[in-house]
Amino acid sequence: MIRNQLAEIACFVEVAHRLSFAQAAVRLGMHVSGVSRAVAALESRLGVRLLQRTTRQVGLTEAGRTHLARCEGLLAEIAEAEAAASASGGALRGRLRASIPSGLGLAHLTPRIGEFVAAHPELELDLHLSNRNVDLVEEAFDVAIRVGELRDSRLVARRLGDSRRVLVASAAYLATAGQPRRPADLERHACLVLDVGAIADRWELRRRRRRETLRVPPRVRSNNALALLDACRAGAGIALLPQFVVAGDLADGRLVRVLDAWTAIEQGIFAIYPGNRFIPAKVRAFVAFVEHCVRDVGGGARPPKRSTRR
CATH class of the missing domain: 3.40.190.290 (D-Maltodextrin-Binding Protein; domain 2)
Structure with missing residues (x-):
């Protein structure tokens, strides 16, 4: 029963993030009908409608917005517990997909990337060097490094330093x-x-x-x-x-x-994460590496700040 409830919650959160049953199904590796049934079962069990559906779009109801925040917190705690257990096993593993501005990346990160991969030999690093502001959620990036102003309210940002x-x-x-x-x-x-x-x-x-x-x-x-x-x-x-x-x-x-x-005018150098998601250990390690690389190159890095919703 608990497994079914978690599956329903995961489907609801993915649909709420993407406002699309089809895109959520692709992300989850399920059929659209399966995602739709899971969300319907969750709504039936709660006795409240979480999503407004039309033939053209999907939107959150007021109850849906409230429940989304709670569900995200629950899934984040589960992910954190699993990540902590995995980290206790030692090496960082898996694929890390990161977007980095080309100037900053080529000037200060790629010359030292050998240090990072040598320290984490079981980690697959997928670097995209571009000045384009990628969509972290749609394009499945784990983290992006950006220089300048931040406008996307779906993201969580950590300031790594200053740029001028x-x-x-x-x-x-x-x-x-x-x-x-x-x-x-x-x-x-x-x-x-x-x-x-x-x-x-x-x-x-x-x-x-x-x-x-x-x-x-x-x-x-x-x-x-x-x-x-x-x-x-x-x-x-x-x-x-x-x-x-x-x-x-x-x-x-x-x-x-x-x-x-x-x-x-002074700008910031930021690490950007998808909003309301637990930050895996591999992402934390990469951001720490970036912070070390950019320290003092922009006129003096500021002390690290806690992550903030943008």
């Missing part, structure tokens, strides 16, 4: 084009634009409490920070790039700061 974009150029470019003295001067320079965000060529700069926003003329535009880094090294123009991407070039003198009193 800075203006950089090669000494050769500045010798030819001249050194900007104020932000408005950038409008007369060749600018290398990182094509992320709604309006990539709108640069918002800050100096203490002063803020200036300007539209810059893109000489080169790319969604890959390392491609722009190469162009900047070659003297193609001035780039506004994350400090974690240019830190090494600034340290060895290949690039120099431009308008060094001005930076872009």
Whole structure:
């Protein structure tokens, strides 16, 4: 009986997350009819309708929303108990699917990924390097690392550190084009634009409490920070790039700061998890590895914060 009740709860939670019986069935490896019967049995046993069904869509009733939170908590506790028992056996196992921004990943994570896989030889790591904001639930990612603002309320986020974009150029470019003295001067320079965000060529700069926003003329535009880094090294123009991407070039003198009193508005580096799910030990280990890799590369990582609903 308990097994049937847990199966009904699992079906209800999956349908509630996806608002689709068909998608829930695929995720659970069941037939749609089986998922539908399980949810109907749960509603019958409780004597209340949890889901509103039409021919085109599925939605939660008020009772369904309340019961969903309780069911998620129950399933999380079961998963936590099983994970704790599994972890007591030693090595981390299974597949870990992670989405990472290409610039951060290539600059600071992939050069050290050998350390992580050597420490966890029984773990299969599936890394996707992209600036696209993946759908963790629909695309079955265990975790995503993101830089910037977070808007998806279905997710839980943990801040790993800070990121700030800075203006950089090669000494050769500045010798030819001249050194900007104020932000408005950038409008007369060749600018290398990182094509992320709604309006990539709108640069918002800050100096203490002063803020200036300007539209810059893109000489080169790319969604890959390392491609722009190469162009900047070659003297193609001035780039506004994350400090974690240019830190090494600034340290060895290949690039120099431009308008060094001005930076872009500070952003966060976050680990993102699907909402209301227990975080497995393998995910916790990977996030700890990422946090270690990005420590201090963005101008100083903040102390870790507890996970928060976004």
